[in-house]
Amino acid sequence: MDKIPxxxxxxxxxxxxxxxxxxxxGKVTSYGRxxxxxxxxxxxxxxxxxxSALSAPDSGEPYTSAxxxxxxxxNNKGRISIHSRDKAAAEQANLLRxxxxxxxxxxxxxxxxxxxxxxxxxxxxxxLSGKG
DNA sequence: ATGGTGACTCGCG
DNA sequence: GCGCGAGCCACCA
Numbered sequence: 001m002d003k004i005p006x007x008x009x010x011x012x013x014x015x016x017x018x019x020x021x022x023x024x025x026g027k028v029t030s031y032g033r034x035x036x037x038x039x040x041x042x043x044x045x046x047x048x049x050x051x052s053a054l055s056a057p058d059s060g061e062p063y064t065s066a067x068x069x070x071x072x073x074x075n076n077k078g079r080i081s082i083h084s085r086d087k088a089a090a091e092q093a094n095l096l097r098x099x100x101x102x103x104x105x106x107x108x109x110x111x112x113x114x115x116x117x118x119x120x121x122x123x124x125x126x127x128l129s130g131k132g
Numbered sequence: 133a134t135g136g137t138g139a140c141t142c143g144c145g
Numbered sequence: 146g147c148g149c150g151a152g153c154c155a156c157c158a
Contacts, residue, residue: 044140
């Protein structure tokens with residue numbers, strides 16, 4: 001399932017970070033879609049896990065919450081998926097609004113407007129899996 | 133190797 | 146639309 005040559009050598013986390021960095025400002029995508037782009041249809045949870053594991057900006061590591069636009073990843077329903085008690089939830093909404101994404105008070109985002117579909121491979125996978 | 137843990141998703145009711 | 150239960154996955158003790 002290594003669709004991108006050389007990519008399979010990277011850890012799953014890094015693959016997730018690289019894909020996230022492809023999301024244009026003002027757009028969002030879902031954990032599940034990123035999983036699909038990586039050829040792992042059911043690895044949505046792992047994607048969320050990877051993003052939650054991002055290190056602090058001052059950690060000196062290559063992938064941090066500052067170099068990876070984690071805020072552009074929401075759940076499949078277009079909703080901020082972090083538990084509302086967590087400060088990161090409010091931060092995600094603020095970051096998104098700052099780049100022009102409309103987020104309502106319930107953390108909901110209109111995917112018809114802001115969805116980044118990513119690679120065409122995603123759509124293809126949908127069709128082959130019986131949706132078309 | 134094994135079991136626990138989520139920033140997931142889907143199907144039901 | 147919401148809460149549950151049940152799969153599914155990569156990591157880490």
